[in-house]
Amino acid sequence: MxxxxxxxxxxxxxxxxxxxxxxxxxxxxxxxxxxxxxxxxxxxxxxxxxKYRGGRSAVSALDPETRAKGVIAFSSGNHAQGVALAAREHGVPAVIIMPADAPRMKIDNTRALGAEVVLYDRAGGESREAIGDKLKAERDLTLIRPYDxxxxxxxxxxxxxxxxxxxxxxxxxxxxxxxxxxxxxxxxxxxxxxxxxxxxxxxxxxxxxxxxxxxxxxxxxxxxxxxxxxxxxxxxxxxxxxxxxxxxxxxxxxxxxxxxxxxxxxxxxxxxxxxxxxxxxxxxxxxxxxxxxxxxxxxxxxxxxxxxxxxxxxxxxxxxxxxxxxxx
Amino acid sequence: MxxxxxxxxxxxxxxxxxxxxxxxxxxxxxxxxxxxxxxxxxxxxxxxxxKYRGGRSAVSALDPETRAKGVIAFSSGNHAQGVALAAREHGVPAVIIMPADAPRMKIDNTRALGAEVVLYDRAGGESREAIGDKLKAERDLTLIRPYDxxxxxxxxxxxxxxxxxxxxxxxxxxxxxxxxxxxxxxxxxxxxxxxxxxxxxxxxxxxxxxxxxxxxxxxxxxxxxxxxxxxxxxxxxxxxxxxxxxxxxxxxxxxxxxxxxxxxxxxxxxxxxxxxxxxxxxxxxxxxxxxxxxxxxxxxxxxxxxxxxxxxxxxxxxxxxxxxxxxx
Structure with a gap:
């Protein structure tokens, strides 16, 4: 809490x-x-x-060994960029799951900040959680939630x-x-x-x-x-x-x-x-x-x-x- | 200097x-x-x-007795607003000579900041200096130049x-x-x-x-x-x-x-x-x-x-x- x-x-x-x-x-x-x-x-x-404040706070609070494996976030916008920049500043990988129909600029910015952006088809019913869970488990990434x-x-x-x-x-x-x-x-x-x-x-x-x-x-x-x-x-x-x-x-x-x-x-x-x-x-x-x-x-x-x-x-x-x- | x-x-x-x-x-x-x-x-x-920095610096540097009589400036824009705000903060009158064809917003803002705006007809050949000199002399105002x-x-x-x-x-x-x-x-x-x-x-x-x-x-x-x-x-x-x-x-x-x-x-x-x-x-x-x-x-x-x-x-x-x- x-x-x-x-x-x-x-x-x-x-x-x-x-x-x-x-x-x-x-x-x-x-x-x-x-x-x-x-x-x-x-x-x-x-x-x-x-959103950079929360992203940086969460990434910097991780123990170094956990952090080194990387972080993952779900976001179509501002949280994505905040986490991406915080991860880059710590030299650790960030995976951001974004809807394919998110604003182009937000996708581009998140990529430009060094994150690996994985797009999913929101309309086609792909479950972002399923995609995220798989990546998280495979690479032992830490999930950074947007507010909870x-x-x-x-x-x-x-x-x-x-x-x-x-x-x-x-x-x-x-x-x-x-x-x-x-x-x-x-x-x-x-x-x-x-x-x-x-x-x-x-x-x-x-x-x-x-x-x-x-x-x-x-x-x-x-x-x-x-x-x-x-x-x-x-x-x-x-x-x-x-x-x-x-x-x-x-x-x-x-x-x-x-x-x-x-x-x-x-x-x-x-x-x-x-x-x-x-x-x-x-x-x-x-x-x-x-x-x-x-x-x-x-x-x-x-x-x-x-x-x-x-x-x-x-x-x-x-x-x-x-x-x-x-x-x- | x-x-x-x-x-x-x-x-x-x-x-x-x-x-x-x-x-x-x-x-x-x-x-x-x-x-x-x-x-x-x-x-x-x-x-x-x-421009507020220069306006405030100049108005605040005047001796109180001189300042109390008021200030005058020629400007179609940013200097006008800077001097107007500085004068208002000191509780002294400001007269700003502005061309009648200046952007409406800049005239409105200068007035809203409490200045007396005197418009002159730039195209018609009115001399702003003549208008300004007359007002300056009549009211013993101090001229605040935009840069010199x-x-x-x-x-x-x-x-x-x-x-x-x-x-x-x-x-x-x-x-x-x-x-x-x-x-x-x-x-x-x-x-x-x-x-x-x-x-x-x-x-x-x-x-x-x-x-x-x-x-x-x-x-x-x-x-x-x-x-x-x-x-x-x-x-x-x-x-x-x-x-x-x-x-x-x-x-x-x-x-x-x-x-x-x-x-x-x-x-x-x-x-x-x-x-x-x-x-x-x-x-x-x-x-x-x-x-x-x-x-x-x-x-x-x-x-x-x-x-x-x-x-x-x-x-x-x-x-x-x-x-x-x-x-x-």
Whole structure:
């Protein structure tokens, strides 16, 4: 089980490797939100998302003999790149099982980071688990899960240590910290860090409308699932349900969830472009969208939000700008 | 005359106000350039460009009685916003003389930052100097020049102090520092900071092809001018000639200039989007373009470049992505 000591230990292992991303502000965003908005841009993290923190934390926590045999991960996107880079930095092999229809750029990036990418046919019914289990057994690889892994959660939690320190330095000691939420690794990690270092700040998961499994699970008190796992532009956070490890943490520490429309994500992407000079992917913009456009669900004079990633194709980014780039 | 002591004093005055922007890297950019590429993203600075540093430095250096009467600046863009924000933070009035045909967003932003914007008709032959002189005299305002001002140069030079420290920390102590160059305020300020704190690093001005007055001036040893001041997408750095104050510094300290095509700026903007998750404006992308595509004019295993600003309209950014967003 993850805890604050594991997060602090992960921070020590990540020192000099993960970037300490800045905390950004804009008077124009404050005006839209009607309160101070502090933005933690993990799109500036290595590999373009916070996932490098968890990948590096998990790979660096393995004992050297185990690690030397290599690691394996299932991912269509950001976790793939985070694990691939962490493995390369440790000089160990990484095998990433990716769907053949994953975005070309994400497959190319993962390969370019030195990983062996094994594609499977999602539509044809091939079981990625069967492929993965076979490779894992043959080569004695260690599986790095995207969120239900204590060292992955600890790595993502280092974002929360930075948020606590930066917000305190900027005079914000109470309020909501809005977090882009899929399986809950980032949200639960941040929540534990805030509990320890900034107890006046409360982590709140933000999700796309129709994929608000975490919000519903927090409301009902037990794990709820989404009906589908596709059909929304926020591809990075369309997970089936909160994790078995993350949910108890979320349930204990996190405030109510916020569900955001696709159009509001595109608007938030255009504003991140215009006001912060940042590239946010749709799933990485849900928390900023919540901060800007769902103010009546938020408390306090200031709000903090993550931009969790920026790995978006040019076509979709252009769509956001063409629709919302000229106006608020 | 500016010197390193003034830069250090400016850094003290800017502490807690200007952002210490990070130094970013990407293995994908390293591969394109054929050497390590370190990127200093001043697009993440307040107001979206490094100009806030110079504006804040100059306004904060005024004696309180003089400052209280207010400041005035001529600018169609980034300097306008930098001075406006600095004046607002000091609670003093700012008058900015802007051409009526300046980009709408830049006029709106300058007003939103609390400045009194006075528009003049560039095409109709109105003299902005006449308008400015009248206002200046009537209200006893202090003129803040965009680059030929020792305190402005000192403020921009704080970027160089950060580059020296960050590059040293990353193990880069020799090589070229490519700087987006208009009138030379940023380049000369960085050059003086490097001379003091990282003498193995050499500042080199980068300009758009056809507007390479600084490059030609460094070659000839005296101030050369451009024939025109428009007709290029790099609007932020289309100045007529190097400054009277900046040129002697550039001449003493800076290596040969590099001139970059508009198309290469657009390509660099697309790569900053894809690999750094940053928004660069065309004039802010000339140095990155030089680092990536003009490698035969560069020396060393590593190169450092500034992204000096990100205030670009959505239309032009979409053009960069539509043309170069899918490939390198």
């Amino acid at each position: 993850s805890n604050i000591d594991m997060i602090r230990a992960a921070a020590t292992r990540l020192e000099g490797h993960a970037r300490r991303t800045p905390m950004l502000t804009s008077p124009f965003l404050d005006e839209i939100a009607g309160r101070r908005v502090l933005v933690k841009p993990e799109c500036l993290q290595h590999t373009g998302s916070f 892994d204590p060292q992955v959660i600890a790595g993502q939690g280092t974002t929360g240590l930075e948020i606590a320190a930066q917000a305190t330095e900027m005079g914000v000691t109470a309020g909501d910290v809005l977090v882009c939420c899929g399986g809950g690794g980032l949200t639960s990690g941040i929540a534990m860090a805030l509990e320890a270092d900034a107890p006046g700040l409360r982590a709140r998961p933000c999700e796309p409308e129709g994929f608000d499994d975490v919000k519903r699970s927090l409301n009902s008190g037990h794990i709820e699932t989404n009906n589908t796992q596709s059909g929304n532009i926020c591809d990075a956070i369309l997970t089936p349900a909160p994790g078995q490890m993350t949910f108890p943490i979320l349930h204990r520490l996190c405030g109510p969830g916020i569900a955001v429309t696709e159009e509001d994500c595109l608007r938030a992407m255009a504003l991140a472009f215009q006001r912060l000079k940042l590239v946010a992917e749709p799933g990485g913009a849900v928390a900023l969208a919540a901060a800007l456009f769902y103010g009546d669900e938020i408390e306090g004079d200031a709000v903090i939000c993550t931009i969790s990633g920026g790995n978006v194709d040019a076509d979709l980014f252009q769509r956001a700008l063409a629709t919302y780039g000229g106006a608020e | 500016s010197n390193i002591d003034m830069i250090r004093a400016a850094a003290t005055r800017l502490e807690g106000h200007a952002r210490r922007t990070p130094m970013l890297t990407s293995p994908f950019l390293d591969e394109i350039a054929g050497r390590r590429v370190l990127v200093k993203p001043e697009c993440l600075q307040h107001t979206g460009s490094f 001002d020792p305190q402005v140069i000192a403020g921009q030079g704080t970027t160089g102090l950060e580059i020296a420290a960050q590059a040293t920390e990353m193990g880069v102590t020799a090589g070229d520092v490519l700087v987006c160059c208009g009138g030379g305020g940023l380049t000369s300020g960085i050059a003086m900071a490097l001379e003091a704190d990282a003498p193995g690093l050499r500042a080199r001005p980068c300009e758009p092809e056809g507007f390479d007055d600084v490059k030609r001036s460094l070659n000839s040893g005296h101030i050369e001018t451009n024939n025109t001041q428009s007709g290029n997408i790099c609007d932020a750095i289309l100045t007529p000639a190097p400054g009277q104050m900046t040129f002697p510094i550039l001449h003493r300290l800076c290596g040969p200039g590099i001139a970059v095509t508009e198309e290469d700026c657009l390509r660099a903007m697309a790569l900053a989007f894809q690999r750094l998750k940053l928004v660069a404006e065309p004039g802010g992308a000339v140095a990155l373009a030089a680092a990536l595509f003009y490698g035969d004019e560069i020396e060393g295993d590593a190169v450092i470049c500034t992204i000096s600003g990100g205030n670009v309209d959505a239309d032009l950014f979409q053009r960069a992505l539509a043309t170069y967003g899918g490939a390198e």
